[in-house]
Amino acid sequence: MLGIVRGRVARGGVNASMTVRDALNSALDEEMSADPKVFVMGEEVGEYQGAYKISKGLLEKYGPERVVDTPITEAIDHIINSAAKSNYMSAGQISVPIVFRGPNGAAAGVGAQHSQCYAAWFGACPGLKVLAPYSSEDARGLLKAAIRDPDPVVFLENELLYGESFPVSAEVLDSSFCLPIGKAKIEREGKDVTITAFSKMVGYALKAAEILAKEGISAEVINLRSIRPLDRSSINASVRKTNRLITVEEGFPQHGVGAEICACVVEESFEYLDAPVERIAGADVPMPYAANLEREWPSHRVQHSFVYTNVKVERSKITFLLF
Amino acid sequence: MERKAQTWVTLAYQEKPGSLPEGREGFLESSQPDMSKYLLLQSRDLIFSNFNWRELCGNPPSFLGNSPTLFGSRRFESIKSGREELDLEYENGGHQNQAMDFPGGRISFTSEMRFVSESPRERIPCYRVLDDNGHPIMHSSFVEVSKEEALKMYTSMVTLETMDTILYEAQRQGRISFYVTSIGEEAINIATAAALTPHDVVLPQYREPGVLLWRGFTLQEFANQCLGNKADYGKGRQMPIHYGSNKHNYFTVSSPIATQIPQAVGAAYSLKMDGKDACVVTYFGDGGTSEGDFHAGLNFAAVMEAPVVFICRNNGWAISTPVSQQFRSDGVVVKGKAYGIRSIRVDGNDALAVYSATRTAREMAITEQKPILIEALTYRVGHHSTSDDSTKYRLVDEIEHWKTARNPIARFRKWVNGNGWWNDEGESELRANVRKQLLQAIQVAEKAEKPPISDLFTDVYESLPSNLCEQEELLRESIKRHPQDYPSDVPT
Numbered sequence: 001m002l003g004i005v006r007g008r009v010a011r012g013g014v015n016a017s018m019t020v021r022d023a024l025n026s027a028l029d030e031e032m033s034a035d036p037k038v039f040v041m042g043e044e045v046g047e048y049q050g051a052y053k054i055s056k057g058l059l060e061k062y063g064p065e066r067v068v069d070t071p072i073t074e075a076i077d078h079i080i081n082s083a084a085k086s087n088y089m090s091a092g093q094i095s096v097p098i099v100f101r102g103p104n105g106a107a108a109g110v111g112a113q114h115s116q117c118y119a120a121w122f123g124a125c126p127g128l129k130v131l132a133p134y135s136s137e138d139a140r141g142l143l144k145a146a147i148r149d150p151d152p153v154v155f156l157e158n159e160l161l162y163g164e165s166f167p168v169s170a171e172v173l174d175s176s177f178c179l180p181i182g183k184a185k186i187e188r189e190g191k192d193v194t195i196t197a198f199s200k201m202v203g204y205a206l207k208a209a210e211i212l213a214k215e216g217i218s219a220e221v222i223n224l225r226s227i228r229p230l231d232r233s234s235i236n237a238s239v240r241k242t243n244r245l246i247t248v249e250e251g252f253p254q255h256g257v258g259a260e261i262c263a264c265v266v267e268e269s270f271e272y273l274d275a276p277v278e279r280i281a282g283a284d285v286p287m288p289y290a291a292n293l294e295r296e297w298p299s300h301r302v303q304h305s306f307v308y309t310n311v312k313v314e315r316s317k318i319t320f321l322l323f
Numbered sequence: 324m325e326r327k328a329q330t331w332v333t334l335a336y337q338e339k340p341g342s343l344p345e346g347r348e349g350f351l352e353s354s355q356p357d358m359s360k361y362l363l364l365q366s367r368d369l370i371f372s373n374f375n376w377r378e379l380c381g382n383p384p385s386f387l388g389n390s391p392t393l394f395g396s397r398r399f400e401s402i403k404s405g406r407e408e409l410d411l412e413y414e415n416g417g418h419q420n421q422a423m424d425f426p427g428g429r430i431s432f433t434s435e436m437r438f439v440s441e442s443p444r445e446r447i448p449c450y451r452v453l454d455d456n457g458h459p460i461m462h463s464s465f466v467e468v469s470k471e472e473a474l475k476m477y478t479s480m481v482t483l484e485t486m487d488t489i490l491y492e493a494q495r496q497g498r499i500s501f502y503v504t505s506i507g508e509e510a511i512n513i514a515t516a517a518a519l520t521p522h523d524v525v526l527p528q529y530r531e532p533g534v535l536l537w538r539g540f541t542l543q544e545f546a547n548q549c550l551g552n553k554a555d556y557g558k559g560r561q562m563p564i565h566y567g568s569n570k571h572n573y574f575t576v577s578s579p580i581a582t583q584i585p586q587a588v589g590a591a592y593s594l595k596m597d598g599k600d601a602c603v604v605t606y607f608g609d610g611g612t613s614e615g616d617f618h619a620g621l622n623f624a625a626v627m628e629a630p631v632v633f634i635c636r637n638n639g640w641a642i643s644t645p646v647s648q649q650f651r652s653d654g655v656v657v658k659g660k661a662y663g664i665r666s667i668r669v670d671g672n673d674a675l676a677v678y679s680a681t682r683t684a685r686e687m688a689i690t691e692q693k694p695i696l697i698e699a700l701t702y703r704v705g706h707h708s709t710s711d712d713s714t715k716y717r718l719v720d721e722i723e724h725w726k727t728a729r730n731p732i733a734r735f736r737k738w739v740n741g742n743g744w745w746n747d748e749g750e751s752e753l754r755a756n757v758r759k760q761l762l763q764a765i766q767v768a769e770k771a772e773k774p775p776i777s778d779l780f781t782d783v784y785e786s787l788p789s790n791l792c793e794q795e796e797l798l799r800e801s802i803k804r805h806p807q808d809y810p811s812d813v814p815t
Contacts, residue, residue, distance in 0.1 A: 039596075065596065071626050073585075073619040082582055090567050090575035091558040092782045126783050150785040182788075229788055 016173065021162040023136035024054045024101075027143040030175040032062055038147060039066040052103065052162055083152040084127030096152045101143070104132070104156035105199060105250050109294065112286035117251030119198065122154045123227040123260070129153045129181055130227040134202040136166040138225055141179030149181060156227075158200045184231035186238070190220035193244040196235060196261055198224040201248045227257060235261060236269045243274040253281035446653045449700055450680060451670035455729070457737025465679040468517075470744050475537075476517050476674060477739050478753055480509040480732045483533045485757040486542065487705070490549060493765055494563075494709045499549045503564045505530050507704030510674040510731035511636050513537055515604065515699075518681035522601040524590050526574045526583040529564055530636065531606045538571040542761050546768035558782070559774040581611040584620030584633070588694075591624070591631035595692060602630040602688040604681075610641025612655050621662040624694035632684045633664075633696045636671065638703035643716040659696035671699030672731035675738070702729065775814045776802075 018026075032038045039062075040046075040055055046069040049056040059067040079100055086094040106115035122130045129151050133139040139157070146153040171177060187202060188209050197205040202223045209219040220238050224231065239245050245265055247258030258279035265277060288294055422429050452465040459465075468476070487504040494502040505512055512533025519525070525534050532545065544556070548566050551559035556568055557575065567575025574590075577583060587605035594601055611617055612635060624631050635655045639646055652658060659666030665687065669680045677699060684695040702725040706713040713722070727733075739745040776798060780791040802809045 068627070071619075071622050073615075073623070075615065075619070077579070078582065078585070081579060082577070082586065086575070086577075087785070088782045089557070089560055089565075089577065091556060091560060091778075093556065093567055093569040094575060095785070129784070229790065232790075 015167045016170075017165045018136045018168045018173075019163055019165050020133070020136050020139045020157075021052070021054060023139035023166075023168070024143055024157065024162075025056055025058075027140045027147075028055060028058060029061070031144055031147040032058065032066060034175070035147075036066075039068065041068040041070055043070060043072050045069060052159060054101075054157075054162070079122070079128070079152070079154065080125050084125045087151070088127060095150060097150045099143075099146045099149075099153045099155055101146070101155035102157060103159040103162075105158055106282075106287055106294075107159040109289060109291060111289040115287035117156075117199075117249065117282070118154075119156055119227045119249065120251055120256045120260075122156075123230075123257060124255075125228075127152065128228060130156065131181065131225065132156045132198040132227055133225065134161070134187075134199055134223050136168050137172045138179070138185075138223070140168075140172055141177055142181070142225060144178045145181050148178065153181075156199065161200055164203075179225070182226045182229040182231055184225055184234045185223045186220065186234070187223045188219070188221040190218035191242055192218045193246060194220045194222060194235070194238040194242045195246045195248060196222045196224055196258075197248040198227065198257070199250075201250055205248055224257075230260065230264070232264050232268070236265060239265050239269050240272045243272055245273070246278045246280060248280045250282050252284050253279055254284060256281050441651070443653055443657075447656050447668050449668045449670050450676050451673045452675040452679065453673050453734060453738055455734065457734045457741060459675075459738070465675050466518075466682045468675065468678060470742070472517060473739050473742070474744055476513050476678075477732075477735055477745060479513045479516075479533065479537055480674070480735065481750075481753055482542075482757050483509050483512055483536055484732060485754055486532075486536070486545065486761055489758065489761050489765070490545075490563075491705070491709065493549075498765065498769065499563050501563045501709055502549070503529055503708045504705035505533060507702050507725055507731070508636055508638060508671065509533060510677055510735065511634070511671045511699045511701055514674040514677035515606075515634055515681045518678050518685060519604060520601065521572060522599070523685065524572050524574070524587075524594070524601065524603045526587040526590065526603065526605040527576055528580070528583060528607045528611060528636075529576045529578070530608065532564065532566060534606075535566055535568065535571055535573050538573065540566065540568060540571055540573075541764075542757075543764040543767065544568075546761070546764040547771070550765070550768040550771070551773065552768055552771040553774050554768075554771055555774070558778045560778075581607055581614035581616040581620075583607070584611070584614075584616045585623065587631050587633075588620050588624045588627070588629050591629035591688075591694075592627055595628070595630055600689060602632055602685055604632045604634060604685075606634045606636060608641060609635065609637040609639070609646050609649055609655065610644065611635070612658060613641075613649055621659070621664060621694070621696070625663045628693050630688040630692050631694045632681070632688050633659075633694060634681070635696070635698045636701060637698055638671075638701045640703050640707070640713070640717070642707040642711060643713070645717075654698055654700070656696065656698040664694050664696050666696040666698065668698045668700065671701030672729060672734060674731060674735045701731070773810075773813050 028040065032040070040058060044051045045055045046059040046064060046067045048069075049059070055067065083096045083098060083100070086096050104119065105117040119130065119132055122128055129146070129149060131142045131146055131153060133142045133155075143155060146155050184196075188206060190209065193212075195205045195209065202221065205219075205221045209221050212219045220242055222235060222238055235245075245262070247261045249257050251257065253259070256279070258277075258281060262277040262279065265273070422431050424430075452459060452463045454460055483505060487502075487506055490499065490502050491504055493499050508530060512531055513536075516534040516537035521538060525531075527534065532540075536545075544554075545566065547554040548557060548561075549563040551561075551563075553559075557565065561575070562578070565576040565578070567573060574583065574586070583605050584607060587603045591603040594603065607617065621633065623629070624633070637646065637655055641649055646654070654668065656666045656668040667680055667684070669676050671677060680697055684697055687693070688695050703713075704722060704726045736745065736750070777795065779798070780795050781787060783791060799815060802815060
C-alpha cells in the first residue's frame with residue numbers, strides 16, 4: 001500500500017509532490033486496506049477505473065465485491081432527504097456513514113448543467129458534513145477523515161484540480177495522516193485583509209495575495225476546507241486581526257457560502273470591521289458554454305482577466321486584483 | 324471440437340504479467356492468436372467463471388492462476404441462460420445467419436414487422452387459495468400453516484383492525500394529530516409478516532404496521548409513537564404512524580413515497596455481502612410504482628442480484644388517483660419482467676395465498692440471491708389518511724362492498740372456523756380485550772412525559788456539534804425568560 005503511494009510521488013530534491021488525483025486514490029486505497037468494511041460503489045468506478053480515474057487500480061486490488069460498478073441513477077433527493085435526515089428521524093437507529101464524492105463546480109466548456117457549485121446547497125443541510133479540498137494534502141487528509149466519519153459527508157472535489165501537483169510532506173504521505181473536519185487552514189498569513197476561499201478559488205486567492213504583496217498589501221488567505229461545519233472561530237480570529245474581509249467562491253452569490261461567512265463575521269466581530277464585507281462570486285446566471293462567455297462569467301474572470309473590488313485602507317481607496 | 328464462437332467479449336490486454344490491463348472489446352474468435360496475453364473481463368454470452376480457456380484457445384494465460392478477483396463478479400455466476408444458448412448454437416452447427424449479435428446478447432431476427440402490443444389479450448392471472456367463502460379451492464397449491472400459526476395470524480389481523488379503528492377515532496377526537504389506517508389490507512400486513520423470519524429486514528412505506536405488530540411491537544409502543552412521548556423510540560421526532568424499531572428489524576417509516584425502495588436494495592446488498600441467511604422485504608403502493616425510485620431500485624436489484632422481495636400493495640387508489648390514472652400497464656406484476664425480475668400476482672385479500680407466495684419468494688430471494696416482485700391486489704377500504712375524505716372521489720357503495728363482502732379478515736375467519744380452530748365467543752372476547760388494552764395504552768401514553776429539550780438537538784450528527792450546543796443554551800435561556808410562550812409540559 002505504501003508502495004503504491006511511493007510510486008506516485010515525484011521526487012524533486014528534498015520535497016515530494018503529488019497530484020490531487022493520486023492523493024485521492026491513495027487515500028481511498030489506504031482506507032480500504034485498513035478497514036474491510038469500506039467499499040466503493042458507483043458508475044464507472046470499477047472496470048473503467050473511475051470516470052476521472054480516481055479509483056484507478058482499486059478493482060484489481062480489492063475485487064468486485066468491494067469496488068462495485070452500478071447502473072446509473074442521478075438524484076439529489078436521497079442525499080438531503082434520506083442521508084442527511086435518517087439518523088435524526090430514526091432517533092439514532094439508522095446511521096448513514098457514507099461519503100458522496102465527486103467533482104463539483106465548473107470545469108472548462110461543460111455548460112450549465114455540469115458547472116454548478118453545490119457547496120452552498122449542501123452546506124445548508126443539517127445532518128450533512130460538507131468538505132471542499134484544495135491541495136493534495138487537503139485531498140488526502142480530508143477524504144480519510146470523511147471515510148472514517150460516522151456521519152454522511154459530501155466531498156466536493158474539482159475536476160480541474162485533479163491533475164494539479166502539490167508538495168506533500170512525509171507526514172502527509174503516512175497512512176495514518178488525517179485532517180480534522182471543521183478546521184480551516186491559514187494558507188498564507190497576513191495582516192491587512194482576510195480572504196476566504198475554498199477548492200479551486202484558493203489557488204486564485206493565493207495568486208492575488210502575491211500581487212497585493214507587491215503593492216504593499218499583506219493578505220491573509222484562509223482555505224476553508226470545511227463548508228459544514230464552517231470554522232467560524234478561525235475566520236473571526238483572522239478578521240479581528242486584519243479588520244477587512246473578502247469572501248471568494250465560484251458559486252452563485254445569492255445565498256452562497258460568502259453570505260453565510262459575512263453573516264457570522266457581522267454577528268461576532270462587528271466592531272472589528274473597518275469596511276463592509278465584500279463577496280466575490282460567479283454571475284447569477286447558469287454557466288454558458290461558449291468559451292468567451294465562460295471567460296466573462298466573473299468567477300472565470302478570476303481566471304483570465306481582472307476583478308476589481310474596493311478595499312478602504314485608512315480612508316483611501318485602493319483596488320486589488322484577482323486574476 | 325471446432326469452435327466458432329461469435330461471442331462479444333471485453334478483454335484486457337496485459338503488456339506483461341502484473342501490469343494494469345488495457346481494455347479491448349470485440350468478437351472473440353477461436354482463431355484469435357496468442358490468447359495468453361488476454362485476460363477475459365466480461366462476456367455477454369458466457370458464464371465467466373466457467374469459461375474454458377483450454378477448449379477455446381489451447382493455452383490458458385499463465386498469469387491467471389488462482390486469482391478469482393480477475394474473473395469478474397459473483398453477479399455473473401447465476402447467468403445460466405447465456406451458456407445454454409451458446410451450447411445450443413454449437414449443437415446446431417452455428418446458425419449465425421439467423422441470429423445477430425448486439426451488445427446484450429444473441430438475438431434472432433424476423434423479417435415480419437410486428438409491434439409488441441401495449442395491452443395483453445389476457446391479463447396475468449391472480450394466484451389465490453381460498454375462495455370468497457373461505458373454502459380452499461380444489462387443487463390449489465399452497466404452503467401449509469399450522470393451527471397455532473393460523474390463529475396467531477387471525478388474532479393479529481383482528482388486533483390490527485381494532486387498533487386502526489380506535490387510533491383513527493383518537494385523531495378525530497383531537498388526541499393525536501394524524502393517523503393512517505390499513506383497513507382492508509390486514510391479510511397483506513399479517514400474512515407477509517408471518518412468512519418472514521425475525522432476521523429479515525423490513526423497509527415499509529407507511530401502511531404496514533401489521534408487520535411490526537406481528538414481530539412483537541406492543542400496543543403501548545404504538546401508542547407512545549403516536550403520542551410522541553418520552554418512551555417513543557423515535558424521541559418524538561416524527562408524525563404519528565412513523566414507527567421504527569431496530570430490535571424488530573423494521574426501518575423507520577419515511578414519508579416521501581418510494582424512497583425505501585432503493586434503500587431496501589442497498590440493505591439487501593449488504594446482507595449479500597455478509598452472506599446472511601436473510602432477505603429484505605420492502606412494501607409500497609400502486610402509486611409508489613410511478614416514482615423514479617421504483618425504477619432505479621428494481622433495476623439496481625436485478626443487476627446487483629440483491630436478495631430483496633418487493634411487495635406492492637396494489638389497493639386501487641393513491642389518495643384520489645385510481646390505478647387507471649396511475650399507469651396503463653397490466654398492473655404492477657408486468658413491470659418486474661421489464662427489469663428481469665421474477666414476479667407474481669396474488670390475491671392480497673387471501674391470507675393463505677399471500678403467505679404462500681411470500682414464503683416462496685423469500686426462499687427464492689435467499690437461495691438464488693435475486694430480487695422477486697409480488698403484486699398483491701387488494702382494496703384500500705379506509706381513507707388515505709385522516710387528512711382525506713375518500714367519499715369525495717369514490718362511491719360509498721364501492722367502499723362498503725370491499726369492507727363487507729370482500730373483507731380479508733372475514734374470509735380467513737371462515738377458514739379457521741371451518742377447521743374448528745376458532746369460534747364466535749373467542750371472537751368477541753378477543754375484540755373486547757384488544758379494545759380495552761389499547762384504550763389503556765392511549766391513556767398511559769397521553770399522561771407520559773414528553774421528550775426533553777435536549778432531544779431536539781441530538782442525533783443530527785453522531786456527536787453534538789458546538790453550534791447546536793449554543794443553540795440549546797439559547798433556547799433554554801429563552802424558555803426561562805418567557806415561560807408563558809412555551810408549552811408547560813416539556814421537561815427542560
